[in-house]
Amino acid sequence: MPLASPSSENMLTGRRIVLGITGSIAAYKSATLARELRRRGAEVRVVMTPGATEFITPLTLATLVDNPVHSDFTEDEHAGVWTNHVELGIWGDLILIAPATANTLAAMVHGQCDNLLQAVLLSARCPVAVAPAMDLDMFTHASTQSNLKTLAERGVDIIDPGTGPLASGLVGKGRMAEPEDIADHLARRFAADLPWRGKRVILTAGPTHEPLDAVRFLGNRSSGKMGFALAEVLAARGAEVTLVAGPVSLETPLRVHERIDVQTAEEMNEAVQARWKDMDWGVACAAVSDFKPAETTSGKWHRGDMPEAVVLAENPDILATMGRSKQPHQTLIGFALESDDGQASAQGKLERKNLDAIVLNSLKDDGAGFGHDTNKVSVLFQGGKSVSFELKSKYDVACDLVELWRTTLNP
Ligand SMILES: Cc1cc2nc3c(=O)[nH]c(=O)nc-3n(C[C@H](O)[C@H](O)[C@H](O)COP(=O)(O)O)c2cc1C
Structure with a gap:
């Protein structure tokens, strides 16, 4: 709404x-x-x-x-x-x-x-x-x-x-x-002070939860804090932000236009693809699970009747789908959390998914990534430009990113 x-x-x-x-x-x-x-x-x-x-x-x-x-x-x-x-x-x-x-x-x-x-x-x-x-x-x-x-x-x-x-x-x-x-x-x-006025931005944030049974899920430790900080900064600078949030316990930031709460990657995909064509920018900050249990039980597994193995199936690739249907007036930003320095893998994702920029953070950096209130990021752009920032609060990182995207991608 x-x-x-x-x-x-x-x-x-x-x-x-x-x-x-x-x-x-x-x-x-x-x-x-x-x-x-x-x-x-x-x-x-x-x-x-x-x-x-x-x-x-x-x-x-x-x-x-x-x-x-x-x-x-x-x-x-x-x-x-x-x-x-x-x-x-x-x-x-x-x-x-x-x-x-x-x-x-x-x-x-x-x-x-x-x-x-x-x-x-x-x-x-x-x-x-x-x-x-x-x-x-x-x-x-x-x-x-x-x-x-x-x-x-x-x-x-x-x-x-x-x-x-x-x-x-x-x-x-x-x-x-x-x-x-x-x-x-x-x-x-x-x-x-509203340089993003008139820009419609769809932004994903948080984890996804892929149900195993009625109470258990496959998920990750994303808190959604980075995505919510971005939503707050973009909205404060005049963007019309549609925030598609995975399961997080965060308040909707002030001036966010619309928030859609989802649980699974499928639901996130549905919410995003239905709106993407009407947007100017897409920012995919959510930590979407690449896979889900192939089968889900509607009841709860009990000791003794649990399956011996869980078969996994691939989830839709939300970002790649957005990249494929991207129009000339649209700008698409992805995020990559890598366990090593990840530069090469992020560069590959930038090309493969038809992104304009990718924000990279590494699990190797203390205080960066999931759950922390701080983050340390680098941004790679099409054409080879890259910019690195120091460890900062996620709010300050969001301010840096929003300004960098605007000045680099939409001068
Ligand atoms: C009746 C009266 C009117 C005053 N009006 C002004 C004023 O319009 N502008 C001003 O700079 N100081 C005015 N002053 C002086 C300030 O009140 C005074 O410099 C005071 O220390 C200001 O403290 P403050 O800046 O911490 O509020 C007035 C003082 C009195 C008694």
Whole structure:
């Protein structure tokens, strides 16, 4: 069943935004901003500097975003309960500081860690946007301008303040951008970050289970983590992902369009071949069993009535079938897990199955392959190009692969 539509015009739907609020008079506008982000479907968590709580109450923001607001390192000092700034930094798809004071901008430049928001910023992996708000002279001051320039050079997205009457009574540049304009800016930013938009990708993940009897099966140790990480990254970058999953216990990643759960190679084959002609990309990450028991008993074997031998039969070759019917506009990626360095065998598979690229990982590498949270891969392309990566988390491997495929195969 379709789960989400990446073609939705609302780019903030499902986005996780950490809204940082600092001690500016413009903090009162953060309430409207938080509500606007929520209205557009974003999930929002708020972190306030102690200064910001002088301007607007955490209760107002907590109510608007339906999440507790964090402003201290500790939640209950006496019970030793602390706010996990690292978790907050990793949770977000984006950190938005609005309003951003001159003080917080300076702290960001120098890597200070005096309050919870600064700690979240230092441990964040996601992009950061700031909407400065301050008096005209503070904004044009050489140090503020130099800080903004440094932050922009580091990739921080600066949402330009507006010009008009300021709280000081002066008129000039320094008013925080209007909440709706900030939300529009973020939506445009997310849209620009979606290089896979409009691409339909079918992706297989996990093992297959080939039944021996009513309760036993032939399978393998694939956890599905690599395929699910790829599905997550592709969907986050705008692809319309159809995920065909073998038996795994993993949650469907955010923004995946459709998930089809299967048990056997036959079922996976059926699900894939029925959809392949409508796809732009195929990514075959599943560890499909090459063979299955030739016969399956509907009941359960008991001691004494077990067969003396199990006869095996070949399963359909899903990837080779996709390769045979591949159209010129389609791109097909295979995966190979080899027990040795496997370069030659992977190269053979690349040619034989009419793939555009093959991702190779070796059981010889510690921390790579089945079950681990990390992986170490090489990618071979048609034409001889090959790229190798270091051992990384499967999520980071997925980011590397998705970017490499896009830039190499679909420039
Ligand atoms: C009434 C009032 C309004 C303020 N408005 C701003 C402002 O708009 N921008 C700014 O950079 N600082 C402003 N400040 C100063 C900051 O609150 C101060 O620099 C504080 O240390 C900021 O801390 P923070 O960045 O950790 O929130 C204001 C201070 C007061 C008392």
